[in-house]
Amino acid sequence: MMDYLADVKIYDAGADEATVNKIVKHLGIALRDRDSAMVSTSDPNELARVKTNWIGKKLGVTGPDADKAMEETIAAMKGDRTKSRVTFYYLVAKHLEKLETL
Incomplete structure (x- = not known):
C-alpha cells in the first residue's frame, strides 16, 4: 500500500x-x-471523469475554475510519471480552496 500522505507532502x-x-x-x-x-x-476521457465526478460533484466547481484547477495540478505534477489519484485530488481541492469541505 502506498504512503499517500508522504506522496501528498x-x-x-x-x-x-x-x-x-x-x-x-x-x-x-x-x-x-x-x-x-x-x-x-x-x-482526455480520464480528465473529463475527474472534472465531472471529483471537481463537479464532490467539490461543486464547474466551468473555467475546474479547468484551471486541473491545469495547475497537471503542471505541478508534470515531473511525476505516476500521478497518484489521492495526490491529484488533494492538489485540485487545495487549488480550489475546498480542502476544508472534504
Whole structure:
C-alpha cells in the first residue's frame, strides 16, 4: 500500500493527514488497483471523469475554475510519471480552496 500522505507532502509539506485520509476513504476500492489509483493526464476521457465526478460533484466547481484547477495540478505534477489519484485530488481541492469541505 502506498504512503499517500508522504506522496501528498512532496507537493504540500503542510498537508493534513485527516484530509488525505478523507480522500483515501472517498476513493475506497478504486485504490486497490494500481491503474485506477493513478490519474492519466494524457487521457482526455480520464480528465473529463475527474472534472465531472471529483471537481463537479464532490467539490461543486464547474466551468473555467475546474479547468484551471486541473491545469495547475497537471503542471505541478508534470515531473511525476505516476500521478497518484489521492495526490491529484488533494492538489485540485487545495487549488480550489475546498480542502476544508472534504
